[in-house]
Amino acid sequence: MTFDFSKIKPKKRGDLPVDPVELFQNxxxxxxxxxxxxxxxxxxxxxxxxxxxxxxVGIVLxxxxxxxxxxxLMAQSLVNETREKVLYACSSIQLVEQTRxxxxxxxxxxxxxxxxxxxxxxxxxxxxxxxxxxxALFNGKSRFLNERLAAVxxxxxxxxxxxxxxxxxxxxxxxxxxxxxxxxxxxxxxYHDKTGKAGSYAELEDPRCHHLFxxxxxxxxxxxxxxxxxxxxxxxxxxxxxxxxxxxxxxxVDTCCIMISGDDITITPPFVPVRSLPxxxxxxxxxxxxxxxxxPDAFARTFGCIPEEVxxxxxxxxxxxxxxxxxxxxxxxxxDIEMAKDLIDRRKALVLVPTYSRATRWEDVVQPPPxxxxxxxxxxxxxxxxADSVKLLLAARYDGVDLPGDxxxxxxxxxxxxxxxxxxxxxxxxxxxxxILRTTxxxxxxxxxxxxxxxxxxxxxxxxxxxxxxxxxxxT
Numbered sequence: 026m027t028f029d030f031s032k033i034k035p036k037k038r039g040d041l042p043v044d045p046v047e048l049f050q051n052x053x054x055x056x057x058x059x060x061x062x063x064x065x066x067x068x069x070x071x072x073x074x075x076x077x078x079x080x081x082v083g084i085v086l087x088x089x090x091x092x093x094x095x096x097x098l099m100a101q102s103l104v105n106e107t108r109e110k111v112l113y114a115c116s117s118i119q120l121v122e123q124t125r126x127x128x129x130x131x132x133x134x135x136x137x138x139x140x141x142x143x144x145x146x147x148x149x150x151x152x153x154x155x156x157x158x159x160x161a162l163f164n165g166k167s168r169f170l171n172e173r174l175a176a177v178x179x180x181x182x183x184x185x186x187x188x189x190x191x192x193x194x195x196x197x198x199x200x201x202x203x204x205x206x207x208x209x210x211x212x213x214x215x216y217h218d219k220t221g222k223a224g225s226y227a228e229l230e231d232p233r234c235h236h237l238f239x240x241x242x243x244x245x246x247x248x249x250x251x252x253x254x255x256x257x258x259x260x261x262x263x264x265x266x267x268x269x270x271x272x273x274x275x276x277x278v279d280t281c282c283i284m285i286s287g288d289d290i291t292i293t294p295p296f297v298p299v300r301s302l303p304x305x306x307x308x309x310x311x312x313x314x315x316x317x318x319x320x321p322d323a324f325a326r327t328f329g330c331i332p333e334e335v336x337x338x339x340x341x342x343x344x345x346x347x348x349x350x351x352x353x354x355x356x357x358x359x360x361d362i363e364m365a366k367d368l369i370d371r372r373k374a375l376v377l378v379p380t381y382s383r384a385t386r387w388e389d390v391v392q393p394p395p396x397x398x399x400x401x402x403x404x405x406x407x408x409x410x411x412a413d414s415v416k417l418l419l420a421a422r423y424d425g426v427d428l429p430g431d432x433x434x435x436x437x438x439x440x441x442x443x444x445x446x447x448x449x450x451x452x453x454x455x456x457x458x459x460x461i462l463r464t465t466x467x468x469x470x471x472x473x474x475x476x477x478x479x480x481x482x483x484x485x486x487x488x489x490x491x492x493x494x495x496x497x498x499x500x501t
Contacts, residue, residue, distance in 0.1 A: 073336055
């Protein structure tokens with residue numbers, strides 16, 4: 026038998042489906058839970074297809090409405106249209122791995138990039154989108170800064186604000202750069218002496234001091250030469266903890282905010298200049314996926330714009346029965362965290378805390394997983410029988426953990442999911458500008474509820490602790 030290989034030709038660009046609904050219909054879906062597009066998913070995809078040429082489009086779908094499938098179909102649709110490079114950004118490596126698993130179930134080929142490694146060459150050949158992290162995309166030495174991109178899909182766009190600022194914020198830890206810390210501290214001591222703040226400024230001699238001192242711009246400018254010399258001689262570009270942020274701020278120290286606390290010095294721009302990055306150039310299309318784009322102020326602070334088209338299909342996904350328990354409102358003398366521990370003692374439960382230091386209050390019940398093994402711990406928790414009293418504790422992870430139905434019926438949220446940096450903390454604590462962050466925090470609280478409640482037939486109990494001193498926030 027002979028074969029005429031000359032008749033086998035690669036597909037032409039026009040042979041690849043560009044309409045995302047048609048693309049889905051051509052897929053060989055392996056996920057048994059996917060039979061067809063849900064109504065809201067189809068509405069979102071069709072409306073986006075009509076507006077696909079616009080540079081900034083927001084897609085709003087409730088938690089549990091199948092946002093990941095919508096985003097992946099859009100990403101592959103853009104690849105098929107342009108045959109160029111398209112990125113799909115997630116907020117953590119765990120979410121990259123989770124999205125890759127979902128893509129495989131949908132029958133979609135993807136490339137992943139994290140820890141400086143591409144999983145295959147489909148992205149570089151312009152055949153599939155690359156799923157990566159915000160960290161890989163926005164660090165000062167990102168390999169994608171020099172890539173020619175056709176589009177970027179920002180998943181969980183509501184969670185991006187603090188991630189982006191972190192990458193543009195140079196933090197000089199006192200323990201790692203003791204000489205630099207001492208030199209900068211001494212540089213601005215004279216100013217605080219003249220303004221009558223010598224006593225409180227002296228408290229910074231104690232590394233445990235959490236008081237924040239903002240250096241006024243005029244004082245920074247008067248000391249700019251010496252400040253620049255100190256930073257240059259510190260060789261910040263050679264240390265892993267500082268090299269990536271230093272790349273962003275090294276030529277713009279004069280336009281940054283300088284804040285000093287007992288344990289570090291932070292240099293950060295007042296507004297994150299994301300529009301200076303090539304991902305926001307003319308010709309690059311951007312899609313923002315979110316469950317909550319109701320706070321345009323937070324969105325503008327993050328991405329420097331408001332989407333000219335926001336697509337928000339009507340859906341009942343995420344609308345479920347929730348019992349919210351606040352032990353501190355019971356007027357009992359017991360600590361509300363201890364009460365929460367008793368409530369979940371014999372139940373399978375998820376515990377969310379804002380920081381790893383906060384997690385120590387739960388160490389007699391559960392320990393947080395190692396940072397590089399979160400995906401495995403989440404998977405094992407999800408697969409554990411509902412009758413088990415196993416616990417899972419996650420620090421600063423309020424997105425991307427799906428525990429529907431009997432996989433988890435009880436959740437504790439310990440303290441508000443702040444996740445803010447020194448500048449936001451200064452605005453909140455010293456200038457009392459709480460309204461600036463209130464919408465952001467409210468959005469994270471709502472997102473947290475969605476970890477264990479995914480649809481109309483779902484239900485769960487949410488226990489809120491350590492909130493007795495918090496100002497009221499409107500949850501929308």
